[in-house]
Amino acid sequence: MEVRLDGRAVVITGAASGIGAAIAAEAARAGGRLCLTDIDDAGLSGVAAELSALGAEIATVVADLSDAAAPARVAADARARFGRIDGLVNAAGLTTRAGLADAMPETWDHLFAVNGRAPFFLMQEAVRDMRARGAAGSIVNILSVNAHVGLPDLAVYSGSKGALSTLTKNAANAHMADLIRVNGINLGWVATEAEHHMQSVVLGKGPDWLAEAAATRPAGRLVEAGEAGRLAVWLLSDASRPMTGMALDLEYWVAGSPP
Structure with a gap:
């Protein structure tokens, strides 16, 4: 079956760069009508311009998902532009480093607001719209392999993604x-722009971090953003029916295998 989203209105968060932008590009090529949101106004405008030039119908909403009011506003803007919400991809997320020994309450609150609360209430908005119209729909949440255990300095991040993983299954069962x-x-x-900055600058690993990291992977490279984009659009589309309540690992190792 060909993977298509023809005419479907899809909300994608974190769409200004990285994973979100890659998903938006794949969704646009599949015929989706997209409401893209991000806190990065300039980046969002650039992605929207590129996809509009390809003939895609694009709306944008600049929003800070740490604001509890943001999900309702994003959903309202999507409905105002397209009349409905057929799909949702929660791709926005923070990867702030914080372990059990050094995490601060404000870091916990910020990560859980963006990585947990915002996706939950965006799912609520999407489900309300779908149910009000008696229409089927699809939601894809970008989780993390760190939800299995997580690196020591990603304790809070891992917890937030673990929470979203449970909410994914709960919502699937409920609806x-x-x-x-x-x-x-x-x-x-994934070797995104944000990860490059994190590894090379914030963590001080320098410009050669990617080659060194790739050498540690069984396949000799990291996951590419486009690979995540293609999987997300497949999950949005009818090609993946009746799959629901699944959390699919996308990484170049098998969870639970020896390091």
Whole structure:
């Protein structure tokens, strides 16, 4: 079956760069009508311009998902532009380093607000719209392989993604009879712009971090953003029916295997 989203209105968060932008590009090529949101106004405008030039119908909403009011505003803007919400991808996320020994309450609150609360209430908005129209729909949450255990300095991040993983399954179970499918991607290590800055600058590993990291992977490279984009669009599309409540690992190792 060809993977298509023709005419479907899809909200994608974190769409200004990285994973979100890659998903938006794949969704646009699949015929989706996209409401893209991010805190980065300039980056969001650039992605929207590129996809509009390809003939895609694009709306944008600049929003800070740490604001509890943001999900309702994003959903309202999507409905105002497209009349409905057929799909949702929660791709926005923070990867702030914080371990059990050094995490501060404000870090916990910020990570859980963006990585947990915002996706939850965006799912709520999407499900309400779908149920009000008696329409089927699909939601994809970008999770993390760190939800299995997580690196020591990613304790809070891992917890937030673990919470979203449980919420993914809970929503899938609650709305199966509504024909609303909810799935997640346990995403591994991806060489995005944000990860380059984190590794080379914040963590001080320098410009050669990627080659060194790739050498530690069984396949000799990290996951690419486009690979995540293609999987997300497949999960959004009818090609993945009736799959729901799944959290699919996307990484170049098998969870539980020896390091």
